[in-house]
Amino acid sequence: MATNIPAKLLSPYNPAETETPIYQLWQKSGLFNPDESIKLGITKPDADPFTIILPPPNVTGTLHLGHALMITIQDILIRFKRMQGKKTLWIPGTDHAAIATQAKVEKEISKKEGKSRYDLGREEMLKRIEAFAQQSHDTIVSQVKRLGASTDWSREAFTLDEQRNLAVRTVFKKMFDDGLIYQGSRIVNWDPKGQTTIADDEIVYEEEKSKFYYFKYGPFTIGTARPETKFGDKYVVMHPDDARYAAYEHGQKIDLEWINGPITATVIKDTAIDMEFGTGVMTITPWHSNVDFEIAERHSLDKEQIIDKYGKLLPIAGEFAGMKIKEAREKIVEKLQSKGLVEKIEDTYVHKIATAERTNGIIEPQIMKQWFVAVNKEFTTPHSEINGIASGSKTTLKELMRKAVDGKQVQILPDHFDKTYFHWIDNLRDWCISRQIWYGHRIPVWYKSSSLGLMGVGGGSQIYCGIEAPEGEGWVQDEDTLDTWFSSGLWTFSTLGWPSSTVDLKTYHPTNILVTGYEILFFWVARMILMTGYMFGTIPFSTVYLNGTVRDSQGRKMSKSLGNGGDPIETSEKYGADALRMFLATATTPGMDSRIYEDKIKGYKHFSNKLWNITRFILTNTENYTYDAQFSAWSEADEALTAERTEFIQTITKEMEEYKLHLSSEHIYKYVWTRFADVILEESKLIFKDGDEAAKASRAQFLHHTLRIILRVTHPYMPHVTEELWLLLTTGKSISEISEQNVTIEPSKLLLAQSWPA
RNA sequence: GGGAGAUUAGCUCAGUUGGUAGAGCAACCCGUUUACACCGGGAAGGUCACAGGUUCGAGUCCUGUAUCUCCCACCA
Secondary structure, eight states: TTSSSOGGGSOOOOHHHHHHHHHHHHHHHTOOOOOHHHTTTTOOOSSOOOEEEEOOBBBBBBHHHHHHHHHHHHHHHHHHHTTOOOOOEEEEEEEHHHHHHHHHHHHHHHHHHHOHHHHHHHHHHHHHHHHHEEEEEEEEOHHHHHTTTTOGGGGGGETTTHHHHHHHEEEEEEEEHHTOOOEEEEEEEEEEETTTOOOGGEEEEEEEEEEEEEEEEETTTEEEEEEEGGGOOOOOETTTTOOOOOTTTTOEEEEEETTTEEEEEEEETTTTOOOOOTSSSEOGGGOOOOOHHHHHHTTTOOOOOBBOOTTTGGGGGGTTTTOHHHHHHHHHHHHHHTTTTTTEEEEEEEEEEEETTOOBBBBEEEEEEEEEOOOOOOEEEOOOSTTTTTTEEEEHHHHHHHHHHHHHEEEEEEHHHHHHHHHHTOOOOOOEEESSSSSSOOOOEEEOOOOOOOTTOOOEEEEEEEOOOOOOSSEEOOOOOOHHHHHTTTTHHHTTTTTOHHHHHHOOOOEEEEEEEEGGGIIIIIIHHHHHHHSSSOOOOEEEEEEOOOTTTTSBOTTTTTTTTHHHHHHHHHHHHHHHHHHHHHHOOTOOOOOOHHHHHHHHHHHHHHEEEEHHHHHHHHOOOOOOOOOOOOOOOHHHHHHHHHHHHHHHHEEEEEHHHHHHHHHHIIIIIIIIIIIHHHHHHHHHHHHHHHHHHHHHHHHHHHHHHHHHHHHSSSSHHHHHHHHHOOOHHOHHHHHHHTOOOGGGSGGGSOOOOO
C-alpha cells in the first residue's frame, strides 16, 4: 500500500466518527457568522447579502423529519451562496407557540399533580412553562446542529425574549395609534376547554353524526341540531323569495308557545337563508353563531347569551340553568316532546363540528370583548415599495398582502399556491389577536378606573396603550396575551435587531428566501407580509419556497399517536446526517409531499462511502503525481472530459439558482457515480497501466482536479463527509487526528470556505 | 358548496421553452477478493388515468370525464 494514503481512508466511511467533530471545527472557525467571515478576508465586505431566517420550531417538543427537510433545503442554499461569495446570514431561533406550549405543560401538571393553572397562579405557572420551554429549546438546538446546519448561533432569537417583546409592543402601539388595532365585542371562537379564544385558522373541523330535530315554532317548523341554544330565540328567519312563507311579512309579530312558556316572535327576511335546507325557516341565536350574529347585526336585533364560558346554560334557560350542553339537550327535547312541539327527529344528520386544534375542545362561539386587527380599514402608508401602492397613499392591510404577491415581488414556489393565497386574502376577516392564556406577549394596554371621579363625564375608565407601562398609580395591565402569530409575523425584522436601526437590518432585510411548509402559508407567511408591509412598506422576502409534508412509507402523515414520527437524529446516527440530507434533497419537489424510504437513505450512505473510495482510489493510483492547480498539458481525452465536467457544473449551478434542488442533487449523484466512478475511473486504470507518460500525467491531474470539484459541489448536500475528505486531501490528517492533536486549521482552508467551481 | 393538486416501469417518484420515455429501490442474468459487496456489467419492464381537440409532432398545450389527496367555507 502507498505510504501517502491517510490510514483512515483504508477502512469504510463511518459518519458517526466524522459528523460531530466536523461540526465543532466549523463552529470554531466562526464562518457561520458573516462578520467573522469578512474579518478573515473570506467574504468581501461589499459582497451581495443572502439571508434566510429559519422558521422557528415550536418549543413544544423535538424536531421531526419535516423539520429536517426544511433545515436541509436552507442549509444547502446557504452553503451554496456562501461558496459563491455572498455575504450569507442564516439566523436560527425558536417559537414560544403560546397556546400549544401552555396546553402541553398544563396537561402534564394536571396528570402528575392533579392541579390546574389556577391552582398554581400566573407566576408559578409561567415559571413551569418557561422551564419546559428551555429544555425543549436545548434539545432542538442540538438537533439542528446534528444535521449540520450552518446557522449563525451568535444571532439566535426566541419569539418571546426581551428583544422580540420590545418589537411586539412597538408594533402593537403603532397599530393601535393608527386605529388598526381595536377592542370590540364580536363573535369569537371560544374554547371552553382551554378557556381562551382562538383564531379562525386554529379550528379543526371534525365530522360528527348527530340527531336533527324539527320543532313546531308557532305556525312554522324549524330544524336544528342544537336545541340547547334555543331559549332566547325570538326571531324567526326566512328567505325573502321563499313563496311558501310569502304570507308573512318582515317585522311581523307572532305569539307562540315555546320551551319555557309563551313568547312573541318577530319575522325576519334575510337572504342568508338556504331555502333548500330543512324547512327553509330557522330561528337565530346571535350570541352563539356567526351567521346568526351577522343576521342580527344587519337588522339590529337583540343578542342574548345562553351559554357561559364553561359551556353551561345561563339563568335564561330557566329550569335548565347550570346544566352542561349535552345533558341539557336531551332534557329540553323531552320537555318539548311533552308539550307536543316536536315534529320529528332524524338521526342521520352528518355535520362538522368546530374543535380547537391545540386542546381538542369543542368551540362555542361567544360574543366577547377582544382585540382585533382591522384588515379592511384604510390607513395612510408613509412609505411603500410595493408595486401598486404609492408612498403616502391610503391602503389597507389586506391590500398590502394582496399586492405584494400579485406583482410577484414575493414569489411563491410552486406558483399555483398564489391562487390559494389570494382566495384566503379575499375572504379574510378581522384578525382576533387576544388570547386568554398566560404564556405569551402580554397586551401592552393598561386600564385605570376613575373611581376617584376626576374624569367627570362618563366617569368610566381610562385606557393607555404604550411601549412601557404608564406613569402614576392605579394602572392595571390587560390580562390577555397575544396570538403567537403576532410575534411570528415580525420574525424577519425582529431577528435583525428592530426596532433599533441596526446595521443588520439595513444589510439583510428584506431576506431572500423563506423555506416553510405549505400548511402555514396563511398562519405565518401571510402575516409576515402583513407586518413587514405595514411597518416598512416592503416585502419580508422575495421568494417563498413551500416544501411538502414528509410522510411515512405508507403515505400517512407523521403523528405521535401512530408512532411513525421519524426521528432525524436516530436516522442520522444510523446512516449519517449527510445521507439523510441527500435523501431529503432528492426526494422533494416544492409543494409536493414525499415519503420516507429507509432503503433510499441507505443508498445515500453508500454514496458517501463511494466518495470515500473514489478519494482512496485516486490517491493510491496517482502516488507519483502531486496535485498541480496550474497544470495545463491536458491530453485530448481529458480536454473532452473537462468540457463535459464544465457543462455538468453549469447545469447544477443553474438548477440550484432556480431552487430545483431535487434536480441538482440527482445530477450530482449521477455524475459522481455512473460517470466519474464507473466510467472515468475504470478507463483510468488502463491509462495508468498502458498509457504513455504524458497521458498518465494528464489523467492524474484530471482526477485530482475533478475530485476537488466534486467535493466542492457535493458539499452543500453532504457537508460532513466532503469536509473530512477535503481535510484528508489538504492536510493529510483525519478529523480525529485534528481534534486530538489540537491541530489548528486556518478557517480559509476549510471546504466550507472554498469558492463554488465554474 | 368553492378552490388547488395528483394520476408516468412491480414500488416511490423525476421529467416547463411540445421533438423518438428517466432515476432509485425491488425482481432477473452474469461477473469480480483488481478503490468500493456500502461492487461492477447486462438484459427486462410503461397505449405517460380515460376521451376528444390544437399541431408535422403532445407525458408536456386546450376541453371534458373518472378516481384519489389536500385546503377553504359554522346548511341552522
